[in-house]
Amino acid sequence: MKILVAVKRVIDYAVKVRVKPNKSGVETSNVKMSMNPFCEIALEEALRIRESGAAKEVVAVTVGPAQCADTLRTALAMGADRAVHVDAGAAPVLPLSVAKILRALVQVEQPGLLILGKQAIDDDCNQTGQMVAGLLKWPQGTFASKVVLDKEKQVATVEREVDGGLETLCLDLPAVITTDLRLNQPRYATLPNIMKAKSKVIKKVTPEELNVEIKSDLEVVQVTEPPKRKAGVIISSVDELIDKLKNEVVSCNILNCK
Numbered sequence: 001m002k003i004l005v006a007v008k009r010v011i012d013y014a015v016k017v018r019v020k021p022n023k024s025g026v027e028t029s030n031v032k033m034s035m036n037p038f039c040e041i042a043l044e045e046a047l048r049i050r051e052s053g054a055a056k057e058v059v060a061v062t063v064g065p066a067q068c069a070d071t072l073r074t075a076l077a078m079g080a081d082r083a084v085h086v087d088a089g090a091a092p093v094l095p096l097s098v099a100k101i102l103r104a105l106v107q108v109e110q111p112g113l114l115i116l117g118k119q120a121i122d123d124d125c126n127q128t129g130q131m132v133a134g135l136l137k138w139p140q141g142t143f144a145s146k147v148v149l150d151k152e153k154q155v156a157t158v159e160r161e162v163d164g165g166l167e168t169l170c171l172d173l174p175a176v177i178t179t180d181l182r183l184n185q186p187r188y189a190t191l192p193n194i195m196k197a198k199s200k201v202i203k204k205v206t207p208e209e210l211n212v213e214i215k216s217d218l219e220v221v222q223v224t225e226p227p228k229r230k231a232g233v234i235i236s237s238v239d240e241l242i243d244k245l246k247n248e249v250v251s252c253n254i255l256n257c258k
């Protein structure tokens with residue numbers, strides 16, 4: 001079985017994001033970019049499934065501009081067998097377009113499993129996995145915190161954290177899985193593997209070659225910084241705390257007071 005893993009290049013999670021002066025988006029020039037943390041978890045899970053013998057090949061795929069090849073090099077250094085770069089140019093590609101591209105790649109690659117992160121930390125959309133599962137009419141296990149594959153029965157058992165506890169789903173393969181934070185701890189790429197990954201070939205395709213038109217019905221009107229948090233106060237006694245909770249916190253908007 002083959003596993004396709006979608007990995008996205010995003011601003012590194014440790015970078016303090018700055019809004020552009022013209023409010024058209026966030027600053028990405030001269031900013032450290034990395035693989036989206038949930039995509040690292042998705043790739044790690046695919047590698048573990050391959051190492052357990054339940055899959056033969058892990059293919060990493062990304063959609064975006066030329067610089068996204070760096071993210072694929074990281075995926076190859078972590079252990080992916082192959083990488084596909086869908087060069088979509090510099091314009092942002094929204095989840096529905098990514099989902100259509102992934103559907104087209106699934107039709108070419110015929111994987112048994114498509115694994116994505118549950119969300120990309122740049123747009124926080126949390127949509128692509130659900131959309132591609134809908135387009136493919138494949139079963140989906142989103143926010144997976146545990147995945148067990150039964151190769152014989154061609155079934156994936158996915159445990160997901162829901163409000164009331166844990167939900168367990170059985171998915172007939174092929175299926176789509178999106179990964180939550182607690183699924184695993186991704187490995188680091190070793191220096192020798194980073195060096196080896198530099199010489200591996202990354203297959204390049206364009207959305208046109210996959211017969212996908214990239215268009216968007218959404219327009220970003222403005223991006224602004226969140227409001228500054230008010231300074232906290234130190235409370236000297238429990239009575240004072242109770243008084244503040246009764247008279248100040250209750251009367252203001254709970255969300256703003258968090």
Ligand code: AMP
Nearest residue numbers: 006007063116117119120125126127128
């Ligand atoms: P989102 O729906 O944008 O929050 O993204 C959820 C997941 O979809 C990510 O963690 C990736 O696995 C995948 N994804 C989204 N955008 C891309 C992209 N441009 N290239 C590759 N994978 C993507």
